[in-house]
Amino acid sequence: MNHQSERSFPRVVVIGGGFGGVQVAKRLKRSPVQVTLLDRRNFHLFQPLLYQVATGGLATSNIATPLRYMFRKQKNCEVLLADVTGFDLQRKVVILRDGELPYDQLVVAAGATHSYFGHEEWSELAPGLKTIEDAAEIRRRIFMSFERAERESDLERRSELMTFVIVGGGPTGVELAGALAEIAHHTLRNDFHHIDPKEARIVLVEAAPHILAHMPEQLSHRAAEKVRSLGIEIRTQTKVTEILPDRVTLHSAEKTEVLKTRTVLWGAGVKANPLGKLLAEAAGLECDRAGRIPVEPNLSISGHPELFVIGDIASCAGEDGHPLPGLAPVAMQQGQFVAKRIDSIARNKKHDHVFHYRDRGSMATLGRSVAVAKIGKREYCGFFAWLMWLLVHLMQIVQFENRMLVLMQWIWNYFTFNRSARLITESPSSNDSHPGEPNTTPESTASPSDS
Amino acid sequence: MNHQSERSFPRVVVIGGGFGGVQVAKRLKRSPVQVTLLDRRNFHLFQPLLYQVATGGLATSNIATPLRYMFRKQKNCEVLLADVTGFDLQRKVVILRDGELPYDQLVVAAGATHSYFGHEEWSELAPGLKTIEDAAEIRRRIFMSFERAERESDLERRSELMTFVIVGGGPTGVELAGALAEIAHHTLRNDFHHIDPKEARIVLVEAAPHILAHMPEQLSHRAAEKVRSLGIEIRTQTKVTEILPDRVTLHSAEKTEVLKTRTVLWGAGVKANPLGKLLAEAAGLECDRAGRIPVEPNLSISGHPELFVIGDIASCAGEDGHPLPGLAPVAMQQGQFVAKRIDSIARNKKHDHVFHYRDRGSMATLGRSVAVAKIGKREYCGFFAWLMWLLVHLMQIVQFENRMLVLMQWIWNYFTFNRSARLITESPSSNDSHPGEPNTTPESTASPSDS
Numbered sequence: 041m042n043h044q045s046e047r048s049f050p051r052v053v054v055i056g057g058g059f060g061g062v063q064v065a066k067r068l069k070r071s072p073v074q075v076t077l078l079d080r081r082n083f084h085l086f087q088p089l090l091y092q093v094a095t096g097g098l099a100t101s102n103i104a105t106p107l108r109y110m111f112r113k114q115k116n117c118e119v120l121l122a123d124v125t126g127f128d129l130q131r132k133v134v135i136l137r138d139g140e141l142p143y144d145q146l147v148v149a150a151g152a153t154h155s156y157f158g159h160e161e162w163s164e165l166a167p168g169l170k171t172i173e174d175a176a177e178i179r180r181r182i183f184m185s186f187e188r189a190e191r192e193s194d195l196e197r198r199s200e201l202m203t204f205v206i207v208g209g210g211p212t213g214v215e216l217a218g219a220l221a222e223i224a225h226h227t228l229r230n231d232f233h234h235i236d237p238k239e240a241r242i243v244l245v246e247a248a249p250h251i252l253a254h255m256p257e258q259l260s261h262r263a264a265e266k267v268r269s270l271g272i273e274i275r276t277q278t279k280v281t282e283i284l285p286d287r288v289t290l291h292s293a294e295k296t297e298v299l300k301t302r303t304v305l306w307g308a309g310v311k312a313n314p315l316g317k318l319l320a321e322a323a324g325l326e327c328d329r330a331g332r333i334p335v336e337p338n339l340s341i342s343g344h345p346e347l348f349v350i351g352d353i354a355s356c357a358g359e360d361g362h363p364l365p366g367l368a369p370v371a372m373q374q375g376q377f378v379a380k381r382i383d384s385i386a387r388n389k390k391h392d393h394v395f396h397y398r399d400r401g402s403m404a405t406l407g408r409s410v411a412v413a414k415i416g417k418r419e420y421c422g423f424f425a426w427l428m429w430l431l432v433h434l435m436q437i438v439q440f441e442n443r444m445l446v447l448m449q450w451i452w453n454y455f456t457f458n459r460s461a462r463l464i465t466e467s468p469s470s471n472d473s474h475p476g477e478p479n480t481t482p483e484s485t486a487s488p489s490d491s
Numbered sequence: 492m493n494h495q496s497e498r499s500f501p502r503v504v505v506i507g508g509g510f511g512g513v514q515v516a517k518r519l520k521r522s523p524v525q526v527t528l529l530d531r532r533n534f535h536l537f538q539p540l541l542y543q544v545a546t547g548g549l550a551t552s553n554i555a556t557p558l559r560y561m562f563r564k565q566k567n568c569e570v571l572l573a574d575v576t577g578f579d580l581q582r583k584v585v586i587l588r589d590g591e592l593p594y595d596q597l598v599v600a601a602g603a604t605h606s607y608f609g610h611e612e613w614s615e616l617a618p619g620l621k622t623i624e625d626a627a628e629i630r631r632r633i634f635m636s637f638e639r640a641e642r643e644s645d646l647e648r649r650s651e652l653m654t655f656v657i658v659g660g661g662p663t664g665v666e667l668a669g670a671l672a673e674i675a676h677h678t679l680r681n682d683f684h685h686i687d688p689k690e691a692r693i694v695l696v697e698a699a700p701h702i703l704a705h706m707p708e709q710l711s712h713r714a715a716e717k718v719r720s721l722g723i724e725i726r727t728q729t730k731v732t733e734i735l736p737d738r739v740t741l742h743s744a745e746k747t748e749v750l751k752t753r754t755v756l757w758g759a760g761v762k763a764n765p766l767g768k769l770l771a772e773a774a775g776l777e778c779d780r781a782g783r784i785p786v787e788p789n790l791s792i793s794g795h796p797e798l799f800v801i802g803d804i805a806s807c808a809g810e811d812g813h814p815l816p817g818l819a820p821v822a823m824q825q826g827q828f829v830a831k832r833i834d835s836i837a838r839n840k841k842h843d844h845v846f847h848y849r850d851r852g853s854m855a856t857l858g859r860s861v862a863v864a865k866i867g868k869r870e871y872c873g874f875f876a877w878l879m880w881l882l883v884h885l886m887q888i889v890q891f892e893n894r895m896l897v898l899m900q901w902i903w904n905y906f907t908f909n910r911s912a913r914l915i916t917e918s919p920s921s922n923d924s925h926p927g928e929p930n931t932t933p934e935s936t937a938s939p940s941d942s
Contacts, residue, residue: 083914112682172914233569463555
């Protein structure tokens with residue numbers, strides 16, 4: 041290992057190359073510190089558009105940017121592909137799988153993963169959407185279901201294959217459902233001979249009384265109306281109590297319903313990265329129920345003013361006393377705050393501010409060319425909101441090149457209803473069969489290749 | 492199964508959605524036949540540009556087109572995702588993993604896979620480049636090697652990590668080596684703090700006396716000069732006799748050499764898809780050494796005028812008596828020929844032609860903006876050849892959309908030296924460690940996520 045700083049600048053280690061970590065590192069560009077940005081992947085992922093990859097609208101590389109490329113011009117920032125296995129807060133070192141990394145200041149921004157609320161056995165049957173591998177797996181399941189349906193002559197099994205259940209009515213679930221409706225009604229319209237993709241049934245399940253529960257109630261109502269008009273069934277105040285390879289059981293106050301389906305997608309819960317627990321143990325703190333670490337008003341942790349926790353892995357109280365939601369703007373603003381604080385400390389300047397989150401609004405797309413948005417106190421629903429959504433997301437995508445290509449891809453998709461990235465690739469975890477169908481795997485040596 | 496044709500048109504089954512198979516199906520557009528195109532993948536892959544995906548220059552979806560999309564407007568062609576397990580030539584049915592498919596005429600265009608010349612144990616250590624999964628794996632190994640080198644303080648091991656050996660001096664090997672040189676000298680120039688990517692060593696190994704042996708000797712010489720000027724070492728008349736996780740052994744008339752390396756890429760040999768053997772057995776024929784099926788001058792097989800074999804899986808004698816090479820133009824011309832023959836038969840017209848391959852030339856790129864090309868009797872080497880190469884390949888990419896995006900991506904890459912698709916994704920087969928380094932896998936639950 042050769043990561044001792046050559047200079048005597050304070051060493052700032054940032055764990056996680058997501059929205060929070062990248063913000064910290066970028067904002068320290070002119071600070072008298074030496075930054076090391078650690079991640080176990082070599083790219084930053086623009087997660088808000090991951091659902092577009094999962095539904096074949098965008099290619100992976102459209103929404104991922106190599107971290108080294110992002111920081112190639114920032115002399116005081118080093119990118120390190122490494123795997124964190126623990127912390128020694130006394131000696132001030134991060135423990136890696138193959139070494140140690142000393143720090144003067146540490147920022148933990150390791151993000152979150154899916155939570156199945158204690159039903160870890162559901163993870164195979166109902167994949168969530170956090171990584172590019174998740175997106176490829178969901179894409180594979182969606183398009184493979186239509187392929188299977190095309191070849192199925194039994195009408196009951198065919199309708200099972202063409203039923204899609206999405207658990208979770210937050211932005212991810214709603215955007216997945218909208219994209220699925222577009223696929224069924226437009227993209228695949230002329231593609232099959234034996235099925236009509238329009239007959240696909242899409243069910244969106246939400247435990248709360250409304251979808252998009254973080255939005256104002258009226259806007260949420262308008263969104264629900266719009267989602268229904270796309271042919272999507274919404275079940276609110278409904279919980280999933282069982283997931284099996286060929287069915288899900290839904291439970292509400294009124295009834296228990298069994299839906300026959302082969303494709304369940306999970307957008308319901310998140311929990312903090314397991315690093316949170318390791319860090320809490322090292323610091324003698326308790327995580328909250330979602331595995332997040334409680335932070336002080338200045339985003340450091342109790343007893344460790346040199347250690348900051350931001351983004352989805354932090355439990356940071358908002359003005360209403362509730363923890364702030366796991367959104368990119370929260371992580372980014374926290375990153376900016378922490379960078380400023382570290383800069384002040386490095387320059388021996390006073391910094392006794394506390395973090396305040398400025399909610400600039402939120403938005404979600406509902407299928408083709410409609411979105412809901414809350415900007416400040418204003419609420420928008422429709423095409424104009426969708427244009428705003430497009431603009432905001434394009435502006436945020438980090439690389440100029442990606443922004444241009446994504447825009448072109450979208451313009452093309454918009455006018456042609458096309459989703460050219462709908463490739464069914466081989467899955468790393470399972471083989472090519474749906475769960476519960478071990479006999480239909482096409483991984484045979486005696487099969488036509490794609491050459 | 493519900494694949495009986497509704498009409499009484501002859502049923503033409505085409506196995507394989509590569510260059511040959513797609514050509515057959517497309518050219519039968521106006522014929523009085525019912526076509527079923529079978530593949531085990533849902534897309535057509537533009538293999539000549541696969542090396543660009545393997546080196547991070549293009550995204551997968553830039554070079555892959557969903558088969559259903561290609562044939563969405565062709566009413567007499569049905570696309571079927573299926574897995575062929577055998578043939579019953581008496582009953583005229585293709586046996587699928589989950590059913591049967593009857594045919595009146597059958598076209599087998601199942602392509603080829605890598606051949607390790609009896610050293611199947613090398614496949615893990617030296618991946619070849621045939622599928623998009625191969626490309627992702629090679630991309631992972633290349634960029635991961637630089638990442639590992641960055642963290643390695645032992646100079647000897649660092650130089651092992653930065654040594655790349657490419658086996659096979661055909662177009663694939665030469666193009667991979669050229670792209671690797673570009674990565675080392677340009678793309679990664681400013682990306683690392685502890686290594687200088689320019690110090691990467693790239694060795695191209697070829698058993699024949701020249702690289703690009705299918706080209707005229709003088710052109711091959713000029714190509715070798717150019718390749719050397721990129722900093723690539725060429726070893727001709729040299730065979731690989733051993734591949735281990737940390738070294739390869741090269742053997743030539745003069746010497747035996749051991750190269751310490753962690754990255755070996757295979758572009759040396761191909762053999763026919765295993766379906767070839769199954770078909771040959773069913774027909775009572777003998778495959779050649781590369782597993783290819785000998786065909787009649789009209790591309791049918793002996794005793795079965797209703798059964799055609801084309802592309803890399805066919806052994807079809809050229810005018811010099813040698814089998815035609817496994818190139819896209821061969822497969823495409825054969826596809827056109829067979830389509831014409833099937834059309835004539837369906838219309839009760841006479842068709843007693845035999846297949847003649849028209850060699851319109853060949854080309855290969857040598858890194859950034861240089862190519863060699865033989866067009867008719869003319870030979871070109873340099874920037875003009877590269878422009879021709881670009882034009883020919885862009886024109887061939889099937890979808891208009893892809894062509895535009897690939898062109899934009901290339902223009903961008905050309906002026907910025909950028910390869911934004913250099914994402915290290917998780918590998919389906921191995922975990923994230925190099926062979927022989929089982930202790931460094933980053934697949935831990937306690938690692939920073941990419942959120």
